[in-house]
Amino acid sequence: MAAPSDLNIDRVAELSRLALTAEEKVRFSAQLGSVLGHIEQLSKIDVTGIEPTAHAFPLHNIWAADVARPGLAVADALRNAPAQRENMIVVPKVME
């Protein structure tokens, strides 16, 4: 298993889409280092031939009939939008 020091906080913050301050990077690295140190215990167990469990009870695909149902009204769907105009959510420009 990888050593805790492998936690590259800059890389993971980028993947997480979190703009961390320099102070947060130092603090979170130290705190998560001790958590990862604890998690290292998992490497001691022999899991050869053990199936992973994603859910406690096996659930398989649940199918629903493909029938249109009423959804949220436009006004309700937009009520929490940070910025809106003409029934659309306003976002910063994506392309130059």
Add this chain to the structure above:
Amino acid sequence: MSVPLHFQSIAELSAHLAARRISSVELTQAVIARTKAVEARVHAFNSFDEPDALAQAAASDSRRAGGQSCGALDGIPIGLKDVIAVSGQPLTASSKMLANFVSPYNATVTESLQSAGAVLHGRLNCDEFAMGSSTENSAFGPAHNPWDLTRTPGGSSGGSAAALASGSAIATLGSDTGGSIRQPAALCSLVGLKPTYGLISRFGLIAYASSLDQIGPFARTVEDAAIVLGAIAGHDPRDSTSFKTEIPDYRAELKLRRGPWKLGIPKEYFGAGLDPEVGAAVEKAIAYYRALGCEIREVSLPHTRYCLDAYYVIATAEASSNLARYDGIRYGHRSKDAKDVLDVYQKSRAEGFGDEVKRRIILGTYVLSSGYYDAYYLRAQKVRTLIRQDFLNAYREVDALITPTSPIPAFKLGEKSADPLAMYLCDIYTIGVNLAGLPALSLPCGFTAGGLPIGLQLIGQPFREADLLATAHAYEQAHDWHTKFPSL
């Protein structure tokens, strides 16, 4: 002296309502008056809508006057953890990210309680996005334990526990991902039930870790927990993880299911780290069951020591995925000084999330990232299989397991907030249950010499909540912990 209305049980109050000794409006006014008297000290609520609560109470009284009462919950004020959607009301998850969010729809449990006639009353404080064990991660400040205001009520559903323990609600709902109902119940001398994974719909519950999250009730008595569970359990086509299973009359079953039961004592739950006073109270409870004629047998759950590690890999991985939706685009906080789309994501999330949420997103992203997935996430899921198998093996020998709920009684606010690992260790007896998807409840089993509540955990078999509740009821009938209330 008679017990004030705000400290009575659902069973008692529903009898008063049925006999017209009180109205729902009178009861709701009494609970609101109590809330106003204690809330500045307890801080159990994130938001509260008095006119709305009183309108629901008046509607309940009209139904009753017209002979249309819906049953035991009709007219009873029930608070919801602020991660459960109520249409037209704020839904914040105790996060700045959702500080101004108003829910456009109801959770299924909200609709179930409304159909049962309950007066939905306030949205309750919790750790941000249900991540924590003390409510200190709430962006709006911690809740305080009514038994000692300098201490935590536990978490993450600490507001649900503090509101009920202080008389600001007659029952509440919380959510439990690693112990977030049972630990606060233990720390506040309440009954707290985490049902089997799949028994209750999570539609309208803000997701933290989807393979672990369950909604469940806090109540003053086991009977009250049975009443609330009966109202909210059952299959829901809007939650594809909810199970189609027969829902018994949990309240009626309390009297029908009698022991003696075979009860297992997992030896791994009584080791180092267990507070001696907590251990002694749990031993006394075990002695009571033995005196009742139950067979008490030591069992082993050998992978217990790995529960915390497997949990923090799986839960944070799922959280990092679930919380990706908070991007500042469609709803939630959007940074004012973002220049482009990537900037909106990164700054909105940095400004909107608190420290613990950021830590868990980072940890979860790390364990899922390329090159580490097999070593952490896949391995944790395999260990989860072993943990679940431990419980199923134990159930070949026994009907239920008895353990402490929390290794320690309520700790001081601020005592553990700088050390995430110390905080995580509060959940060592509750986390395995979530990984295995089992039902478990905490019920009061005593107080420390200093007057702090102690909780007993009973862990049951999948979808056998009726047996679990009956086992707890047998203990409660012979003890009076649930008749003691904090002086506030």
